[in-house]
């Protein structure tokens with residue numbers, strides 16, 4: 001792989017910046033300062049440093065964000081701020097996109113990645129990846145709400161949902177909903193179908209990963225090795 005491509009894919013600097021940085025002696029390969037950024041390297045085995053710091057190559061990046069309200073789950077929008085703006089400049093350079101959508105006013109766990117294949121897999125309605133939401137609603141939920149959710153309820157437009165798990169606290173205006181699919185505005189539409197209204201919605205789990213509550217709203221961190229392995233395990237176990 002070309003050195004400038006490697007450095008830009010790792011989000012360190014653009015390819016143009018690499019040429020200048022190399023001229024200025026800021027880049028080394030296996031301990032030798034290199035003056036050109038268009039040379040070829042072995043990205044798996046060569047040791048590349050930029051300003052003295054080693055760059056560790058990984059083909060894909062996975063980030064967990066605690067999404068605040070007010071942000072659109074997209075990489076650009078003409079009107080509102082987008083979730084990718086919350087990331088560092090370095091991460092903004094490597095083409096991360098949100099894996100799935102949360103409404104502008106929905107909070108909580110959002111995975112961002114540049115791994116299109118894994119993202120596609122996790123979002124496919126065929127694969128029933130689990131999403132768990134904490135909710136609050138306007139009116140008290142009736143006694144039979146749990147069984148209605150579980151029996152696969154019909155929402156507007158005659159769309160039938162897969163079975164969903166509703167767990168309420170004693171107020172019956174708060175709790176958790178777990179879905180195995182992700183239709184547009186699904187939780188809100190399920191509550192509307194019961195003449196109720198969601199007043200608070202926060203995703204607390206996605207694909208087996210729990211929201212990291214040490215992240216404040218708007219904060220993010222890279223996924224751990226274990227979390228990446230867990231995400232990939234959905235994909236690798238697809239035919240089992």
Ligand code: URA
Nearest residue numbers: 103106185186187188
């Ligand atoms: N369901 C909704 O209605 N909104 C979300 O943001 C996510 C699930």
